[in-house]
Every structure is written in C-alpha cells, then in structure tokens.
Amino acid sequence: MLINKKYILxxxxxxxxxxxxxxxxxxxxxxxxxxxxxxRHISICLSKNLLNNFIKKKQKNLFFLKKNLIRSINGFVYQDFHKKNIKEKIYLPDWTSKYRLLYTKNIILSIKNINEIKNNISVSTMPLSYKEWTTEKQKPIIIYKSIKNIIKIISQTKNKNLINLAIEPEPYCILECYLDIINFYAIWIKKTAQKLKKHIRICYDICHFSVMFDKHEIALKSINKKQIKLGKIQISSALKIITPQKLHYAKPLILTLFKLRHSNFLHQCITKYKKNIKIYNDVNKIIKNLLNKKNIEIKIHCHIPLYKKKFKYFNTTHLETKKTIKYIKSQPLTKNLEIESYTYHFFFKKFCYTKSIKKEHVITIEE
Incomplete structure (x- = not known):
C-alpha cells in the first residue's frame, strides 16, 4: 500500500x-x-527450506510475488523461523559462514526478475553474529570475515535495478544500536566497500532500537547525517515494565516472564536503573531483578503490534513507535515500511490474523 505517495507499506x-x-x-x-x-504489499520471510521450495517452482512463485507486489524479503532466518526452541540458533549460520553467503546469494538471484524498472527490493539480514559467541578481541576478526562475505555477495548479485542487503541490528548481537551502525560504516564500510555502500544498507527495526533505549529521532537523524541508507524500517513495539514497589505486584509479572521464557524465541532484555544500563540475552536472567530492586526500567524484545498499549501485566513502547512513524513520514529515509509483529500471539490459544493485521495497517496509515 502506498502512503503519502512516497512509502510502500x-x-x-x-x-x-x-x-x-x-x-x-x-x-x-x-x-x-x-x-x-x-x-496490500507483502514482505516474504524465506528460510533455507522455503527458499529451496521456492526455487523448485520458481516461475510459478515469481508470478505470485510479482502479482502481490513484493518489495521486501526477510532473509534473516536461515533455519525454519518457527522451529521449536530456535532461541540463539536463529543466528546460525552467521556472516562468517559460506552457508550464510550462499543462502543470501540464492535469495537475491531468485528475486532478481521481480526487480523491474522502478522497484527497489530490500533483503534484510542478520547483524553479522551473536555476541555470546565471541570476545571483544575476536570481534574485529568476526566483522572482517563478515564484511568480506557481504562484499562478495553484493559484487556477485548487484544490478542496475537496485536490490539492497539491509543489515538488521538486534540486541545482544555484534551490531545492536545506532552508534554501532555509525561506527561500523565509518570504520569498516568506508574503507572496504565504499563503492558498494548504496547496496549495503540498514534495516531499522523500531522494536529493537526501543529495547536498546535508543531515542529514535536522534538515531535516525544521526544515521541520515552520516549518509547511511536505510533498506527498510520495520514497525512493531516492544514490552516494557518498571519493577514495582511491592512483591505482591511483582508476582504476576514474574509468572508472565516464566511463560515468555518458554517461547521458541530469545527475548533479550535491557535494564535501566538511573544511568546504568545492562543487557541480558534472555528473560530468565532478569527475573530476580523484579525482586531485588525497585524502579528498574526493563525493555524486552518481543514484537508487539502498535495497537497494544498494554499487554498482559506489561506496558509496551506503543508511544515511541507512534512518534517514530510520524517522524518517518516527515522524512525521506526509505521507501520501504514493513509491519513485523510475530511473537506476541505466543500468549493466545486463539488468534485472529485478519483482525490483528487489519488493525496494524489502519493505525500505521493513520499515524
């Protein structure tokens, strides 16, 4: 769907x-x-298995994708996205691996024929690697190997009708906040891939940057000022809480967190107490904080739709998301806006896709 004749939702x-x-x-x-x-325009998430199925009946599937106006591909998850207990395995293989390179190359080559005339298709991908698997000393080596593979794939698949690879920062990964992006481009892309810069972009996930306590307007202005292009902006909210004064109020929060701990996905958490920020790779690490200290602000990586102001016993980053959408619409940052809400229906026995998807479209358009 076109918004303001500028953006494709x-x-x-x-x-x-x-x-x-x-x-x-x-x-x-x-x-x-x-x-x-x-x-409605579609963003399709292609795991390796789905991609292989796609390639087998390529012409038929290409026709479907063209007909349904595909402008965005989610190439983050190599394994099956809803695999049981995928957790940190969602980052395997990382960008140091030839398997990640081959998988991403096959996505781009498979969709190249869709990219007709004015179309600009963005393929989002993982933020190089997962933090847990590396030390600070190893980090430059991981980034260097990743960049080498990214340059290789862009060099092999670029064409005059722009298909871009959009790296998606995420909490507890090598790239996780807007300052990481700016440093990454200044230190690595500028020196090694300046000519390919327009093809190597950023997928700005509002939920992820909210969890990192980044101020969206400052982050987006800073990224734009450094002439770093966005491949797409993903729209959803995160969970947030402030630890309560009394244990009585903490108990229902803890019960909900225990349930979230059994989700298939990692739910990275960032806590903020006064000026001190700590990052945890999953919810089980923060449960004791609900009992130990009062007035800790906690944000949790869980993609919640915009219309949810509250969720169970939590608040959401609903207002941050709404303000960010308004700011995006006033600035020519990218043509591609993508609603991406998927983890929240883990809590429901019955879930109405049509109703939820429609509400998200309406609210995003009206903001």
Missing amino acids: TYCSNIFKTKNLKKLILNIKNYIKEFKNTQ
Missing part, C-alpha cells in the same frame, strides 16, 4: 507459523492480500 509473512511454502502463500492470499479491495 508491507506486512511480513513471518507471522504465519508454517514451514510449507504452499501454506505460506495460501495464508498470504487469505489474510494479507486485500482488505476492502485495497491491494
């Missing part, structure tokens, strides 16, 4: 819990394609 297909391409396409047709005869 897509919805990411990773909301659908399926490992089967045929079922995924059926879900897109049923739930995303149209509301009130208004055509």
